[in-house]
Amino acid sequence: MSGRPSLEQYKKNIEARDFKAYKCAKCGAVIAPPVGVCYSCGGTQMEWTGVSGKGKLVSYTVIHVAPEQFQDEAPYYIGIVELEEGTRITVRLTGLDPQRPAEVKIGMPMVLDYDTGKSGRTYLAFRPA
Amino acid sequence: MPLKNTNIVSAAQTKFGKLEGVTLREMFAEAVDKATTQAGVPKEDIQAAFIGTFIPEMLVHQGHTAPLLLDYAGMRGLPATRHEAACASGATALRAAIMAIESGLYDTVLVAGAEKMTSVSTNRATEALAAAADDEFESGIGLTFPGVFAIAAVAHMQEYGTTEEDMALVAVKAHKNASTNPLAQFQKEITLEKALTPRYIAWPLKLFDCSPISDGAAALVLTSNEKAKQYTDTPVRIIGTGQASASMNLCDRTVLTSFEASVKASRIAYDMAGLGPKDMDFAVVHDCFTIAEIIATEDLGLFEPGEGARAVREGVTALDGDMPVNPMGGLKAVGHPVGATGVKQAVVVYRELIGEAGPNQVPRHDTAIMHNFGGTGATCVVNIMRRADA
Numbered sequence A: 001m002s003g004r005p006s007l008e009q010y011k012k013n014i015e016a017r018d019f020k021a022y023k024c025a026k027c028g029a030v031i032a033p034p035v036g037v038c039y040s041c042g043g044t045q046m047e048w049t050g051v052s053g054k055g056k057l058v059s060y061t062v063i064h065v066a067p068e069q070f071q072d073e074a075p076y077y078i079g080i081v082e083l084e085e086g087t088r089i090t091v092r093l094t095g096l097d098p099q100r101p102a103e104v105k106i107g108m109p110m111v112l113d114y115d116t117g118k119s120g121r122t123y124l125a126f127r128p129a
Numbered sequence B: 001m002p003l004k005n006t007n008i009v010s011a012a013q014t015k016f017g018k019l020e021g022v023t024l025r026e027m028f029a030e031a032v033d034k035a036t037t038q039a040g041v042p043k044e045d046i047q048a049a050f051i052g053t054f055i056p057e058m059l060v061h062q063g064h065t066a067p068l069l070l071d072y073a074g075m076r077g078l079p080a081t082r083h084e085a086a087c088a089s090g091a092t093a094l095r096a097a098i099m100a101i102e103s104g105l106y107d108t109v110l111v112a113g114a115e116k117m118t119s120v121s122t123n124r125a126t127e128a129l130a131a132a133a134d135d136e137f138e139s140g141i142g143l144t145f146p147g148v149f150a151i152a153a154v155a156h157m158q159e160y161g162t163t164e165e166d167m168a169l170v171a172v173k174a175h176k177n178a179s180t181n182p183l184a185q186f187q188k189e190i191t192l193e194k195a196l197t198p199r200y201i202a203w204p205l206k207l208f209d210c211s212p213i214s215d216g217a218a219a220l221v222l223t224s225n226e227k228a229k230q231y232t233d234t235p236v237r238i239i240g241t242g243q244a245s246a247s248m249n250l251c252d253r254t255v256l257t258s259f260e261a262s263v264k265a266s267r268i269a270y271d272m273a274g275l276g277p278k279d280m281d282f283a284v285v286h287d288c289f290t291i292a293e294i295i296a297t298e299d300l301g302l303f304e305p306g307e308g309a310r311a312v313r314e315g316v317t318a319l320d321g322d323m324p325v326n327p328m329g330g331l332k333a334v335g336h337p338v339g340a341t342g343v344k345q346a347v348v349v350y351r352e353l354i355g356e357a358g359p360n361q362v363p364r365h366d367t368a369i370m371h372n373f374g375g376t377g378a379t380c381v382v383n384i385m386r387r388a389d390a
């Protein structure tokens, strides 16, 4: 995992259930999903970093009508989680009942998880802590 | 400084809806014909064309649509460029036309938009539309457009206490306004109870919170002050225009209850026009989902943040309210053929401003704002328009 971070490797890491974020080499900001330029300092030099895997739920939905390639997985949760490290990321949510979305609470603590869908793809996911 | 030289002198749209057996080029040609020949603007007077289409490659397997469509409409040879900015494609085409006229490069140009969407299944269309979001990080994990706005709705509900019923009331208003609009996809009023039918598309958004999948086209002719009078006694001036972009990914926004590109684009347009929200007589906003209308009215400064839902509840945004919003029925009930929408919004503003909106005429109609929004809100275009004699 040395060398310059790349989008391709970022996705491979998720597929291998070994999530890593980008870190700005100049100011240390943790960045995920990847961007080319650090919005905190303008730095373009990125490194890999592990994350604590802790975060909180910012908002969410349950997808019922899905794109063709995901329809077999519906209904499924998608949410935005703010990591302890500060960055926000869009993920699948696991461990929640898709028929009872009203019971899910914004702000609730979440932990890193992975979800392998019927499509065979592994998604970055979070579940209630 | 307000724009000085851009006038809309004719405007038209086809019927929106499932236009069985009508191809992209045929509906385009119909809208263009209505806005030119049938409106007393000879096609020979047009010097260039600015055309909005979003994803014809995926929906009808056709790229390079600008020359193709123009050729079919009998205007082969003119400079023709396609503008793509997801659901804001139409308004970015319009903005390019405004810049071309203000620069003095052309006197008279065509702006048109079209999309044929019912050619594919709903799941296919959902997948194609998702191309307007980031395929690596959001649409690529199964986030849909209804899903994007559902996430915003959940945040708005949490922050301001907006309810599913408030959103349903936007749909009831849209269907009511569209019931007297013969060009609308849905021309039937719906009850609040029906709007609340729990057929979830992306919770908490239900069938009636969504704009439909539609076919349709719209067209405008823009011209300079000098030429305007030869086509009409009531030109409509575009006096302010603004455009802004924002992060593609929803997760890169610190605020989910407001769309920053809408706020930015509208402030630019107001400043240019030298006007503010209180000067607007009515608004045409991008209600691809009911929550999008509520948030847009707040982002444009028509209501305070968090007050958009109350405005709907109290009838302020109704056709006969103090600030009518989407008086002809909006995307929600008239339909949302994506590339046509931004152009159609200008058609609606034009018809209302010149007093030719029939049963959908708003009482005060000197000055109005239009707001066209692309994808996750990564593009927004806002225009302020005024009747030239107002």
Ligand SMILES: CC(C)(COP(=O)(O)OP(=O)(O)OC[C@H]1O[C@@H](n2cnc3c(N)ncnc32)[C@H](O)[C@@H]1OP(=O)(O)O)[C@@H](O)C(=O)NCCC(=O)NCCS
Pocket (backbone or CB within 6 Å): A065, B087, B122, B126, B129, B145, B146, B186, B201, B207, B208, B209, B210, B211, B212, B213, B288, B332, B336, B375
């Ligand atoms: C909401 C949506 C999923 C419904 O599609 P669907 O489930 O295939 O619906 P159907 O075509 O089977 O229609 C079922 C019925 O509902 C009606 N209907 C369809 N969409 C509707 C809508 N948005 N509002 C109201 N009624 C609608 C149909 O006319 C039909 O009525 P009928 O049974 O009386 O003939 C689809 O319209 C959609 O994806 N909309 C969002 C489009 C979008 O994302 N646009 C981009 C925005 S940025």
Ligand SMILES: [Zn+2]
Pocket (backbone or CB within 6 Å): A024, A025, A026, A027, A028, A029, A038, A039, A040, A041, A042, A043
């Ligand atoms: Zn940095």
